[in-house]
Amino acid sequence: MTQSVVVQVGQCGNQVGCRFWDLALREHAHVNKKGLYDEALSSFFRNVDSRKCDGEAHVVGGRIQHLKARAVLVDMEEGVVNEILQGPLREMFDSTQLLTDVSGSGNNWAVGHMTYGSAYREQIVDKLRKAAEHCDCLQCFFLIHSMGGGTGSGLGTKVLSLLEEEFPEVCRIVTSIYPSAEDDVVTSPYNSILAMRELTEHADCVLPVENQSLVDIVKKIKHMSHSGKPGTVIRRESAIISGQGGLIGAEKPFDAMNNIVANLLLNITSSARFEGSLNMDLNEIAMNLVPFPRLHYLVPSLTPLYTLADVSVPSRRLDQMFSDAFSKEHQLIRADPKHSLYLACALMVRGNVQVSDLRRNIERLKPSLPFVSWNQEGWKTGLCSVPPVGHSHSLLALANNTCVKTTFMELRERFTKLYRKKAHLHHYLHVEGMEQSHFSEALSSLSSLIEEYHQLDATKGRLMPGAPRLRIAR
Amino acid sequence: MSVVTVQLGQCGNQVGQQLLHSLLCDAQNGQRKELCTATRERFFHQDTHGELVARAVLIDMEPKVINQSISRAARSGMWRYGETSHFSQKQGSGNNWANGFCVHGPAHREVVEELVRREVERCDRLSGLLAMMSVAGGTGSGVGTYVTQCLRDVYPKSFILNHLTWPYGTGEVIVQNYNSVLTLAHLYQLSDAILVHENDTVHQICSQLLNIKHISFADVNSVIAHQLGSVLQPALTADSQGAYSRNPLGELVSALCCHPEFKLLSISSIPQVPLASMAYSSFSWPSLLKHLRQMLISNTKMEEGIDWQVRPPAAAERSRSLTAGGFNTSLANVLILRGKDVYSAETGGFEDPALYSSWLSPQEAFSVWKSPVPFNKYEKSATLVSNSQALLRPLDSMVGGAWNMFASRAYIHQYTKFGISEEDFLDSFSSLEQVISSYKQLR
Ligand SMILES: Nc1nc2c(ncn2[C@@H]2O[C@H](COP(=O)(O)OP(=O)(O)OP(=O)(O)O)[C@@H](O)[C@H]2O)c(=O)[nH]1
Ligand SMILES: Nc1nc2c(ncn2[C@@H]2O[C@H](COP(=O)(O)OP(=O)(O)O)[C@@H](O)[C@H]2O)c(=O)[nH]1
Ligand SMILES: [Mg+2]
Ligand SMILES: [Mg+2]
Numbered sequence: 001m002t003q004s005v006v007v008q009v010g011q012c013g014n015q016v017g018c019r020f021w022d023l024a025l026r027e028h029a030h031v032n033k034k035g036l037y038d039e040a041l042s043s044f045f046r047n048v049d050s051r052k053c054d055g056e057a058h059v060v061g062g063r064i065q066h067l068k069a070r071a072v073l074v075d076m077e078e079g080v081v082n083e084i085l086q087g088p089l090r091e092m093f094d095s096t097q098l099l100t101d102v103s104g105s106g107n108n109w110a111v112g113h114m115t116y117g118s119a120y121r122e123q124i125v126d127k128l129r130k131a132a133e134h135c136d137c138l139q140c141f142f143l144i145h146s147m148g149g150g151t152g153s154g155l156g157t158k159v160l161s162l163l164e165e166e167f168p169e170v171c172r173i174v175t176s177i178y179p180s181a182e183d184d185v186v187t188s189p190y191n192s193i194l195a196m197r198e199l200t201e202h203a204d205c206v207l208p209v210e211n212q213s214l215v216d217i218v219k220k221i222k223h224m225s226h227s228g229k230p231g232t233v234i235r236r237e238s239a240i241i242s243g244q245g246g247l248i249g250a251e252k253p254f255d256a257m258n259n260i261v262a263n264l265l266l267n268i269t270s271s272a273r274f275e276g277s278l279n280m281d282l283n284e285i286a287m288n289l290v291p292f293p294r295l296h297y298l299v300p301s302l303t304p305l306y307t308l309a310d311v312s313v314p315s316r317r318l319d320q321m322f323s324d325a326f327s328k329e330h331q332l333i334r335a336d337p338k339h340s341l342y343l344a345c346a347l348m349v350r351g352n353v354q355v356s357d358l359r360r361n362i363e364r365l366k367p368s369l370p371f372v373s374w375n376q377e378g379w380k381t382g383l384c385s386v387p388p389v390g391h392s393h394s395l396l397a398l399a400n401n402t403c404v405k406t407t408f409m410e411l412r413e414r415f416t417k418l419y420r421k422k423a424h425l426h427h428y429l430h431v432e433g434m435e436q437s438h439f440s441e442a443l444s445s446l447s448s449l450i451e452e453y454h455q456l457d458a459t460k461g462r463l464m465p466g467a468p469r470l471r472i473a474r
Numbered sequence: 475m476s477v478v479t480v481q482l483g484q485c486g487n488q489v490g491q492q493l494l495h496s497l498l499c500d501a502q503n504g505q506r507k508e509l510c511t512a513t514r515e516r517f518f519h520q521d522t523h524g525e526l527v528a529r530a531v532l533i534d535m536e537p538k539v540i541n542q543s544i545s546r547a548a549r550s551g552m553w554r555y556g557e558t559s560h561f562s563q564k565q566g567s568g569n570n571w572a573n574g575f576c577v578h579g580p581a582h583r584e585v586v587e588e589l590v591r592r593e594v595e596r597c598d599r600l601s602g603l604l605a606m607m608s609v610a611g612g613t614g615s616g617v618g619t620y621v622t623q624c625l626r627d628v629y630p631k632s633f634i635l636n637h638l639t640w641p642y643g644t645g646e647v648i649v650q651n652y653n654s655v656l657t658l659a660h661l662y663q664l665s666d667a668i669l670v671h672e673n674d675t676v677h678q679i680c681s682q683l684l685n686i687k688h689i690s691f692a693d694v695n696s697v698i699a700h701q702l703g704s705v706l707q708p709a710l711t712a713d714s715q716g717a718y719s720r721n722p723l724g725e726l727v728s729a730l731c732c733h734p735e736f737k738l739l740s741i742s743s744i745p746q747v748p749l750a751s752m753a754y755s756s757f758s759w760p761s762l763l764k765h766l767r768q769m770l771i772s773n774t775k776m777e778e779g780i781d782w783q784v785r786p787p788a789a790a791e792r793s794r795s796l797t798a799g800g801f802n803t804s805l806a807n808v809l810i811l812r813g814k815d816v817y818s819a820e821t822g823g824f825e826d827p828a829l830y831s832s833w834l835s836p837q838e839a840f841s842v843w844k845s846p847v848p849f850n851k852y853e854k855s856a857t858l859v860s861n862s863q864a865l866l867r868p869l870d871s872m873v874g875g876a877w878n879m880f881a882s883r884a885y886i887h888q889y890t891k892f893g894i895s896e897e898d899f900l901d902s903f904s905s906l907e908q909v910i911s912s913y914k915q916l917r
Contacts, residue, residue: 001537002565039537137564275538277691278646279484283568287612288648291884344648356689359677362644374882377645377875383691466874467881470900472907 010152105150112154483614574616
């Protein structure tokens with residue numbers, strides 16, 4: 001079995017990461033009744049001897065002593081990390097996994113990327129190597145950060161390129177939280193576009209998540225649970241915004257939203273942790289979903305968002321789950337994949353679902369989904385037998401779909417509005433190592449990415465004849 | 475004589491486990507001592523406590539599936555895998571044939587060869603090697619191809635059969651067509667015979683003939699194991715003189731694969747009914763064989779939905795080299811009959827020269843194996859292994875799909891990264907176009 005390391009950078013990265021660890025523990029506690037340190041646990045946790053300070057790790061098979069997260073926490077402020085260290089998850093991290101500063105990046109990508117990036121470079125690499133040394137087969141880094149701020153966006157993308165430099169063989173999957181249009185960070189369009197270029201160049205896969213979509217989903221679930229209609233009682237623990245059953249009691253403002261992202265990460269890694277009749281390992285994600293290296297943005301959608309307490313008509317609900325995964329309302333970015341072009345699509349199913357359910361639903365949905373001409377059967381499927389806590393089954397769809405370009409174009413518009421007026425630009429150009437060319441190059445990188453999606457879109461609906469087959473001499 | 479099974483990747487390890495289990499269950503169920511002994515000798519050996527241990531090697535690049543197969547076998551209480559007959563790594567090949575073939579395969583060559591050698595040396599006499607895998611993933615296909623190549627080097631004189639599971643046509647691994655093309659093109663140079671099960675066909679059998687509502691891979695694998703088992707379970711051949719034939723793999727190869735251009739074998743079985751209705755069904759040999767023959771010539775894999783209109787072309791049409799609509803021309807067939815009154819079964823319908831290419835006589839092209847012992851609870855059953863145009867359509871669509879993708883160079887960077895170049899792809903494409911063209915011209 002392989003291991004993964006989570007690198008969480010900035011306020012958002014650490015808050016989301018914290019929710020992930022809480023829910024990951026909950027999930028394993030639910031499955032692992034014997035209290036043994038098993039392969040599944042070992043993929044994200046170390047089991048160390050708490051009496052020894054250097055924390056000699058135990059091998060798989062023994063009793064759970066003391067679980068430590070395979071994580072590196074980076075923030076240029078102390079607030080969030082300190083809170084984690086005072087909370088119930090504190091035991092999961094030790095000081096060697098943490099890196100903090102006091103003054104923050106002031107929502108300035110350049111400060112995060114350039115200033116802190118060079119000041120902390122060695123320390124970061126050191127902590128990453130430490131985390132990697134604890135793994136006997138390191139498969140994947142999960143970077144969690146936001147695009148809109150300074151630390152996650154700037155230093156986070158710096159960490160990404162350090163990962164590429166230091167561990168070229170290890171897969172880099174980035175979860176990026178995109179700002180909403182009403183984001184309170186004025187400079188978020190600058191930060192996002194500067195970060196986008198780094199993501200396009202250095203990540204293997206990016207899972208874009210928009211805060212606005214998270215807000216909408218939270219609203220929808222809250223509405224459901226307050227509607228009080230008979231038959232609409234949502235089961236405790238089942239809503240993907242719920243932290244019920246985790247260690248952390250009281251909810252903080254972003255928690256409901258962050259739990260959705262945490263569930264995304266749980267589901268994407270489920271097949272690598274638990275057994276199933278059709279495994280989907282983490283290295284299969286990029287292999288199947290990334291036809292060209294730069295086009296690696298995968299739109300996630302999660303279903304069901306909750307289950308109702310009465311469990312009638314489960315099989316209709318199963319098909320509903322598949323339909324929902326393609327609806328606008330369930331995407332984690334505001335986009336409509338059904339009306340754009342699919343380059344590839346993965347369905348990662350958990351729980352009591354068989355291959356016939358998969359086949360039936362693919363056959364049923366296929367006619368309504370446009371796929372690029374050379375990938376008409378562009379489906380990747382995985383079946384993991386362990387469902388998420390509170391559910392009998394669940395589905396994570398990852399779509400490599402041209403609909404991401406809408407998010408990027410909106411972002412570019414907001415960027416241009418600021419950039420035209422040169423608003424706040426001097427805060428960036430003051431920073432050592434930062435030049436105006438960073439802005440223009442990042443902008444053109446994004447524009448050419450958008451152009452690539454445009455060009456693919458232009459092939460949509462056009463009947464493409466199959467390439468003439470190879471002729472052989474007889 | 476014994477067969478050493480090599481199970482590769484998730485599919486190979488799941489299907490292989492089911493096959494061995496079905497074979498043993500069937501042999502022990504019938505209370506025919508002679509058959510039981512022959513099956514045991516063929517696929518198992520006994521340890522010092524008298525426990526049956528499979529003559530099998532399990533290989534995967536990740537541990538989860540192998541662990542499952544080993545414990546499933548042990549749980550049956552009837553047999554187990556050898557304690558040290560498996561090899562796994564921590565990280566799969568990621569659905570990448572190049573990763574399996576160029577990286578994992580060579581890295582673990584020695585270990586794998588050693589595991590196989592141990593099993594081979596345990597056999598008094600070796601009938602051959604049966605390598606089982608899917609073509610869509612990275613380990614079964616890539617490592618499987620590499621291992622087949624090594625085994626061909628180490629055992630140049632032994633029979634090597636590959637049992638391949640072909641993926642659902644509507645995608646389950648996005649690069650499945652690339653992986654399939656690379657696998658088939660290479661195996662065509664290495665293997666003595668390539669036995670194919672298509673997941674689509676088997677799935678259909680599960681839903682339409684067996685009426686299974688929620689079809690799992692376990693259901694699919696039982697059908698594959700049934701069909702394959704009915705071929706591999708000991709039987710009497712024309713020249714085995716009343717004793718169970720000695721060399722199932724060798725006899726299959728010599729009966730079916732007389733020409734290196736033609737190695738693709740398909741399997742169909744009749745009857746296949748739900749367990750619950752088995753008690754109420756009765757079958758006669760003439761009817762079973764009439765259906766099976768029509769399934770062959772109309773290329774239908776199930777007794778349901780057979781097109782009875784398809785007929786062999788008349789001699790005149792053949793000489794004008796017209797392919798009659800929907801008619802499936804055979805190069806060679808082996809018919810395996812098991813069960814009650816098997817000696818009264820009339821197989822003349824399969825000896826019609828019109829079924830075969832003109833360059834083999836029906837005597838050369840057709841063989842029958844028989845056994846009076848019923849197979850897998852069916853009072854009578856017939857299985858046909860056929861080297862015919864049956865796999866032409868799925869092969870053509872695999873190659874066509876891969877070629878379309880290749881034309882836009884999608885996903886190629888994932889392969890070049892591990893050392894498979896565009897030229898390697900072109901070589902594989904052209905050798906499979908050659909195979910397609912040969913089968914198309916069969917008449
Ligand atoms: N019939 C059948 N097909 C299976 C089974 N398991 C996997 N497959 C098929 O095998 C293909 C995927 O290949 P796998 O065997 O999972 O891959 P692998 O050989 O383990 O290779 P990697 O996981 O890529 O390293 C798909 O076509 C699946 O439908 C099974 O138990 N039965
Ligand atoms: N979903 C989510 N978004 C957050 C969270 N915290 C901050 N954000 C978003 O992240 C952006 C600000 O970045 P932040 O992480 O605070 O800055 P940093 O600490 O400098 O990286 C804004 O778009 C916020 O809306 C969080 O916990 N969850
Ligand atoms: Mg902030
Ligand atoms: Mg596998």
